[in-house]
Amino acid sequence: MKIRVGVVGAGIYGSVLINAYYGAHRRGDIEFVAVADISSDALAKIDKKYGIKGYLDYKEMYEKEHLDAVAIVTPDFLHEACVIDAANSGIHILVQKPLSTDIGAAERMIKAAKDNDVMLYVDFHKRFDPGHMHLRKAVKDKKLGEIEYGYVCMEDKILVPTEWFKSWAHNSSPVWFLGVHFFDLIYWILEEKPVRVYATGHKKKLASLGIDSYDSIQAKFEFPSGATVSIDSSWIIPNSFSSVVNQQIRLVGTDGMQEVDSQDRGVVAVFGSDDYSHVINPYGQLQVDDIDAGSVPTGYTIESMLYFLRLVNKMKRDNLTPITLQADYPTGDQALVSTIMCSKVHESVEKGKVLEITY
Numbered sequence: 001m002k003i004r005v006g007v008v009g010a011g012i013y014g015s016v017l018i019n020a021y022y023g024a025h026r027r028g029d030i031e032f033v034a035v036a037d038i039s040s041d042a043l044a045k046i047d048k049k050y051g052i053k054g055y056l057d058y059k060e061m062y063e064k065e066h067l068d069a070v071a072i073v074t075p076d077f078l079h080e081a082c083v084i085d086a087a088n089s090g091i092h093i094l095v096q097k098p099l100s101t102d103i104g105a106a107e108r109m110i111k112a113a114k115d116n117d118v119m120l121y122v123d124f125h126k127r128f129d130p131g132h133m134h135l136r137k138a139v140k141d142k143k144l145g146e147i148e149y150g151y152v153c154m155e156d157k158i159l160v161p162t163e164w165f166k167s168w169a170h171n172s173s174p175v176w177f178l179g180v181h182f183f184d185l186i187y188w189i190l191e192e193k194p195v196r197v198y199a200t201g202h203k204k205k206l207a208s209l210g211i212d213s214y215d216s217i218q219a220k221f222e223f224p225s226g227a228t229v230s231i232d233s234s235w236i237i238p239n240s241f242s243s244v245v246n247q248q249i250r251l252v253g254t255d256g257m258q259e260v261d262s263q264d265r266g267v268v269a270v271f272g273s274d275d276y277s278h279v280i281n282p283y284g285q286l287q288v289d290d291i292d293a294g295s296v297p298t299g300y301t302i303e304s305m306l307y308f309l310r311l312v313n314k315m316k317r318d319n320l321t322p323i324t325l326q327a328d329y330p331t332g333d334q335a336l337v338s339t340i341m342c343s344k345v346h347e348s349v350e351k352g353k354v355l356e357i358t359y
């Protein structure tokens with residue numbers, strides 16, 4: 001029998017996930033049964049586009065729909081209740097990054113998932129980018145020798161905090177919303193947790209627009225091996241930039257160096273309708289025609305979402321528990337590391353000090 005799947009949150013990224021899960025439904029991999037959102041407008045759009053049943057109260061969806069799995073795509077600071085209620089209903093969970101903007105809430109979610117023996121999968125799609133997978137393997141195979149230092153940037157256009165998430169940008173930050181992707185990635189690639197951090201931040205541009213959130217935060221992490229990695233997170237890049245997001249990573253070791261430019265994949269487009277050119281990353285997300293399912297999305301951001309469904313299918317088919325698969329996905333425990341990193345970065349900015357990080 002196919003797994004029954006629901007989604008909580010049908011906003012900007014929820015719509016991307018719903019499109020991905022509708023593709024899985026049309027391929028016959030899952031039964032996509034319902035979507036919950038507190039906005040009736042959001043539900044009406046989903047109903048019109050896909051004909052999927054909507055609930056204004058996610059708890060009612062959990063109670064009535066006998067779900068095997070749910071994806072939580074609510075704002076950064078609103079994951080906890082949806083996750084804990086799903087865990088207590090015995091439903092496997094994909095939750096968007098960051099797991100939480102609060103360490104205590106993250107720990108409560110992890111405990112609820114463990115207590116109920118359900119999967120808590122955090123959607124860290126950077127782990128699914130082939131460029132990052134290649135970099136991780138090169139580091140693992142010691143192709144770069146001992147890693148000495150590295151550099152990362154992840155920056156969004158200013159439309160993200162001022163237009164897309166104007167209502168909750170003050171409850172998040174460029175670190176919680178963006179940096180966390182690469183905090184997790186660096187931890188995943190180096191396979192060690194940082195022990196020290198120093199960070200600086202600025203509140204200028206967004207403050208001038210009436211939004212109380214950091215514009216940018218620069219953090220330098222030190223790892224037990226001695227490697228240091230500097231990570232810039234920002235969401236004030238002018239809207240005339242050629243992509244919504246700019247992102248790069250480079251690592252340098254005793255015997256090599258590797259860089260992944262995750263923004264510029266060499267695909268440039270100029271359309272008469274726009275007054276700037278576009279640098280496109282078709283490997284992240286692309287709508288394609290599937291021979292069986294028609295128009296469906298693909299790309300590494302989608303792969304990450306679909307992988308969760310494959311794991312739940314596997315657990316059901318082979319009668320497995322999440323603990324038997326924990327080496328194969330971004331678990332709640334792993335996401336706690338990046339949650340602590342984000343939290344310490346903010347504390348370092350506020351105190352103006354180098355801080356030790358313990359887990």
Ligand SMILES: NC(=O)c1ccc[n+]([C@@H]2O[C@H](COP(=O)([O-])OP(=O)(O)OC[C@H]3O[C@@H](n4cnc5c(N)ncnc54)[C@H](O)[C@@H]3O)[C@@H](O)[C@H]2O)c1
Pocket residue numbers: 008009010011012013014015036037038039042058073074075076077078082096097098123125164165177
């Ligand atoms: N992985 C990525 O690249 C990526 C990109 C964008 C956003 N995200 C993450 O996805 C999450 C959602 O972001 P978004 O862009 O969709 O935000 P959004 O503000 O566009 O949408 C959030 C939706 O959640 C709904 N919601 C809020 N509380 C709810 C509740 N209790 N029950 C049901 N619905 C509720 C809102 O009505 C809204 O429709 C965030 O955690 C964000 O960081 C991830």
